[in-house]
Amino acid sequence: MANEKKFEVHLLPDLLPVYYGRLFPYEQYYKWLSYGNVPKTYFPHREFSFTLADDIYLRPKDHRTVTAFVPLEKELVFDIDMTDYDEVRYCCSGADICLLCWKYMAVAVEILDIGLREDFGFNHILWVFSGRRGVHGWVCDARARSLSQLARSAVAEYLQVVRGGENQTKKVIFNSSDLHPFINLIPDPELRENLSKVMPKCCNSLQRWETIKNEIEGMKNKKKSFTHLTTEIMFQLIYPRLDINVSKGINHLLKSPFSIHPKTGRVCVPFNASDAYAFNPLRVPTISDLIEEVGEFDKTRTGEAVKITDYKKTSMKSSIFVFEKFLSGLSKENAARRLEENGWCMI
Amino acid sequence: MSFSTGKAMITYFHTKIIMEIYSTKAFRRKQKILVESSYSSSLQFYSEPPTGNITLKEFDELSFLRAIERINLSGHAKNSEEWMQKIFEDFQKNKFFIISADKIGGTKNEDVINARRKDHLSHFILRLAYCRSEELRRWFVAQETDLFRARFVRVAKMGADFSSFLKENNLHFSQISEEELKQESVNLMMATYNINSVDQLEDKTFFKVPFVEALELVRNRKVFLKKGFAYVPSSDLVTLVSTVFRSKLSQALTATYKALPQIEDDERLYSLKDFDKRHTGSDYSQKKSASGQQITPEMLNHLSTTSFPLCMRHMHEYLNTQHHLKHGGRMQYGLFLKAAGLKLEDALKFWRSHFTKNMDVDKFEKQYAYNIRHNYGKEGKRTDYTPYSCMKIITTNVGAGDCHGCPFKHNDSNILKQKLINYQVSSDIVNEILDLTNKHHYQIACQRYFEAKHHSTIESGVNHPNQYFEESVAILHGTKTPNKAASTPNIKYQHSVLTSQSQASPSTQSQNAADISGVESMLFDDDDDMDDALFEVAMQTDVNS
Numbered sequence: 018m019a020n021e022k023k024f025e026v027h028l029l030p031d032l033l034p035v036y037y038g039r040l041f042p043y044e045q046y047y048k049w050l051s052y053g054n055v056p057k058t059y060f061p062h063r064e065f066s067f068t069l070a071d072d073i074y075l076r077p078k079d080h081r082t083v084t085a086f087v088p089l090e091k092e093l094v095f096d097i098d099m100t101d102y103d104e105v106r107y108c109c110s111g112a113d114i115c116l117l118c119w120k121y122m123a124v125a126v127e128i129l130d131i132g133l134r135e136d137f138g139f140n141h142i143l144w145v146f147s148g149r150r151g152v153h154g155w156v157c158d159a160r161a162r163s164l165s166q167l168a169r170s171a172v173a174e175y176l177q178v179v180r181g182g183e184n185q186t187k188k189v190i191f192n193s194s195d196l197h198p199f200i201n202l203i204p205d206p207e208l209r210e211n212l213s214k215v216m217p218k219c220c221n222s223l224q225r226w227e228t229i230k231n232e233i234e235g236m237k238n239k240k241k242s243f244t245h246l247t248t249e250i251m252f253q254l255i256y257p258r259l260d261i262n263v264s265k266g267i268n269h270l271l272k273s274p275f276s277i278h279p280k281t282g283r284v285c286v287p288f289n290a291s292d293a294y295a296f297n298p299l300r301v302p303t304i305s306d307l308i309e310e311v312g313e314f315d316k317t318r319t320g321e322a323v324k325i326t327d328y329k330k331t332s333m334k335s336s337i338f339v340f341e342k343f344l345s346g347l348s349k350e351n352a353a354r355r356l357e358e359n360g361w362c363m364i
Numbered sequence: 365m366s367f368s369t370g371k372a373m374i375t376y377f378h379t380k381i382i383m384e385i386y387s388t389k390a391f392r393r394k395q396k397i398l399v400e401s402s403y404s405s406s407l408q409f410y411s412e413p414p415t416g417n418i419t420l421k422e423f424d425e426l427s428f429l430r431a432i433e434r435i436n437l438s439g440h441a442k443n444s445e446e447w448m449q450k451i452f453e454d455f456q457k458n459k460f461f462i463i464s465a466d467k468i469g470g471t472k473n474e475d476v477i478n479a480r481r482k483d484h485l486s487h488f489i490l491r492l493a494y495c496r497s498e499e500l501r502r503w504f505v506a507q508e509t510d511l512f513r514a515r516f517v518r519v520a521k522m523g524a525d526f527s528s529f530l531k532e533n534n535l536h537f538s539q540i541s542e543e544e545l546k547q548e549s550v551n552l553m554m555a556t557y558n559i560n561s562v563d564q565l566e567d568k569t570f571f572k573v574p575f576v577e578a579l580e581l582v583r584n585r586k587v588f589l590k591k592g593f594a595y596v597p598s599s600d601l602v603t604l605v606s607t608v609f610r611s612k613l614s615q616a617l618t619a620t621y622k623a624l625p626q627i628e629d630d631e632r633l634y635s636l637k638d639f640d641k642r643h644t645g646s647d648y649s650q651k652k653s654a655s656g657q658q659i660t661p662e663m664l665n666h667l668s669t670t671s672f673p674l675c676m677r678h679m680h681e682y683l684n685t686q687h688h689l690k691h692g693g694r695m696q697y698g699l700f701l702k703a704a705g706l707k708l709e710d711a712l713k714f715w716r717s718h719f720t721k722n723m724d725v726d727k728f729e730k731q732y733a734y735n736i737r738h739n740y741g742k743e744g745k746r747t748d749y750t751p752y753s754c755m756k757i758i759t760t761n762v763g764a765g766d767c768h769g770c771p772f773k774h775n776d777s778n779i780l781k782q783k784l785i786n787y788q789v790s791s792d793i794v795n796e797i798l799d800l801t802n803k804h805h806y807q808i809a810c811q812r813y814f815e816a817k818h819h820s821t822i823e824s825g826v827n828h829p830n831q832y833f834e835e836s837v838a839i840l841h842g843t844k845t846p847n848k849a850a851s852t853p854n855i856k857y858q859h860s861v862l863t864s865q866s867q868a869s870p871s872t873q874s875q876n877a878a879d880i881s882g883v884e885s886m887l888f889d890d891d892d893d894m895d896d897a898l899f900e901v902a903m904q905t906d907v908n909s
């Protein structure tokens with residue numbers, strides 16, 4: 018499964034039917050989106066999105082009611098995309114991602130997960146690698162699914178600290194090569210001066226950060242604006258950068274978990290927030306890996322292989338396990354709602 | 365029949381309608397209304413429709429909403445002290461009845477009760493008018509909520525006790541216990557806006573509500589959140605209450621809208637049907653031009669310099685040099701011309717004359733004529749052929765090669781500046797306009813431009829290019845005295861109201877046009893407009909009486 022080899026995009030049309038025919042976890046998927054079928058007509062009203070080659074989003078429609086399809090409710094979703102971090106990362110840019118910049122994602126997931134659970138009291142949150150360079154968060158509590166648009170945007174704005182990017186961040190120019198670029202975030206000339214003297218002596222980012230912190234600490238009493246400066250810099254650098262428009266609406270489609278990214282061929286796998294730092298996006302299996310794996314498995318163990326569900330023969334197994342655990346939490350909530358709908362109440 | 369009986373008749377007429385509307389099935393829920401008779405609080409949730417007599421003064425409520433919109437547009441930060449002050453200064457200045465409704469404590473005198481009743485009634489009348497489209501509903505809910513909020517804060521400052529108000533409207537916000545307050549004191553101190561030390565928590569009480577009930581505070585990170593609950597300081601009660609107010613009102617408007625088909629066939633409702641169009645200024649879609657005038661292609665060159673707002677003037681000039689407009693421009697300008705009184709045949713002639721400079725007639729007929737006809741499409745079809753409002757134009761997307769949109773928003777300052785200078789706008793006004801556009805006050809900038817050209821103002825502000833046009837024509841033709849908009853046309857009403865009621869009077873159309881006031885000419889236009897005009901008259905007479 019370990020692979021750094023390039024995925025061959027042109028194979029996708031041949032591989033997708035095999036993947037969706039043999040490997041895609043339909044059973045769990047249905048279980049997820051039917052939400053215990055409370056109300057009973059729930060599943061038929063859902064809309065799904067799978068991506069085929071070339072960013073064509075497939076939005077199947079119910080052909081009996083082609084007119085005005087309005088999703089009745091939808092998970093509260095979050096989209097964190099590595100490209101929004103381009104101004105604070107120096108290893109890669111654009112669509113690229115490496116283990117260094119994945120840390121930004123891990124931090125984002127950690128912060129959002131805590132915020133959504135502790136502040137907003139949500140319990141059923143699914144984090145999914147988007148297949149290339151980002152993460153999607155799906156908040157699936159019944160309470161979240163029925164939020165109004167206004168409420169969604171309020172939640173998103175509450176969580177979004179770094180805002181108003183576009184035209185302001187572009188003004189931050191990181192040009193001086195011997196300075197650490199972070200210094201340009203420092204508004205005070207005197208402090209900047211001091212830092213530019215000591216910074217070149219540092220040899221890694223930890224040292225640099227310690228130096229900055231110490232310098233600011235030393236000057237804290239002089240200027241009021243320094244009180245929060247360390248924290249502010251920290252926030253600007255690592256706080257989750259959300260594509261807040263995705264969270265606001267109920268019409269925006271995110272690629273579904275377990276779909277295949279059309280460029281990288283990687284599966285959009287769910288992972289636990291607590292494992293975010295250990296997660297390696299470059300090791301997520303591609304569709305070709307999976308199909309190879311099934312073939313290998315079947316070849317070696319002919320007899321028993323027949324009885325085992327195909328995905329269990331692949332490296333996707335652990336991700337499906339994550340998904341199932343998430344589902345079992347959800348089913349408790351569904352059970353309670355079903356009782357309630359039938360006029361029972363839990364005492 | 366004297367003037368006053370005429371007025372009484374109108375009053376009676378509308379009273380009946382309103383009562384009947386709200387007692388149709390669609391609205392009949394709890395019929396017995398107790399709140400209304402007493403009006404115990406200055407503020408209302410307007411949960412139940414009014415009963416009893418209605419006089420037309422109640423429309424005044426629209427003026428409050430307008431005033432609030434104006435103040436919001438003029439750049440005062442919403443909910444700030446300054447904003448509050450401006451609003452109530454405005455109310456006081458105009459002697460709006462709402463001021464009396466907000467008296468608290470002591471004995472409630474007749475005035476107070478009457479004012480509250482008016483508040484109640486006019487709110488319900490406006491609902492009928494403002495439920496009709498998404499845009500209108502949004503506008504209405506936004507202004508009503510602002511009004512509610514401003515009044516709430518004001519009466520709270522005067523020392524009002526809200527407990528009975530909360531009880532009457534079934535609002536329960538549970539307070540946290542002493543224990544919980546102690547337990548969370550550090551969190552509350554850190555997370556609550558305006559509280560910076562634990563000492564400040566001493567005499568505070570907090571409500572604990574599901575976070576969706578305090579969205580404004582959540583959005584701005586001004587409250588402590590825990591497990592889905594917001595801890596709202598009692599000083600922010602207003603936010604909680606106005607959130608409920610907002611959501612109730614928006615539900616109620618949707619319900620009213622859904623009930624409309626059942627009640628709309630009632631011919632007596634005709635006057636309410638187009639109410640919004642004439643009073644929000646946001647819709648000029650009547651089949652006739654709203655100004656009742658007709659214009660021809662030959663007049664456009666002249667009119668574009670005297671009476672078109674900048675956006676339209678710009679497109680007209682572009683057309684004169686390039687003889688082409690892209691789709692967005694054809695829609696924006698074409699619909700404007702339609703509402704300004706250009707007939708379909710003339711429109712085709714006009715566009716053809718330009719476009720055929722670049723293409724042959726055949727291509728024009730095949731590719732472009734259809735869409736122009738379409739814009740003049742059959743009425744009753746549910747497509748939007750409404751000329752664009754400023755709001756729509758300002759928020760529109762303007763791409764490469766497009767020349768539609770609002771110049772105050774979509775032009776670079778130096779281009780706008782050059783244009784204004786070319787139009788002989790004096791340099792200090794130009795600077796003022798540029799300053800306004802930099803602060804995103806596009807419509808106010810447009811108003812300045814209007815003032816510079818007419819030495820008179822549009823009192824309600826510029827909301828619609830066609831409104832701009834009509835105001836301009838009215839002033840230039842002297843049918844309207846600059847700055848004294850409401851007072852002039854008053855005297856002739858007695859006559860016109862009464863005659864038009866008994867007959868549709870085409871004969872009077874021959875009157876000397878210059879003598880006819882704006883309202884009167886509408887009155888005599890034709891049968892259809894009779895109710896509209898009655899309505900208009902009644903409103904204005906009441907404003908002035």
Ligand code: SF4
Pocket residue numbers: 673674675676753754757758769770771772806807810826827828829832
């Ligand atoms: S404010 Fe309205 S009328 Fe004035 S230029 Fe802009 S869009 Fe046209």
Ligand SMILES: [Zn+2]
Pocket residue numbers: 106108109113114115116117118119
């Ligand atoms: Zn990287």
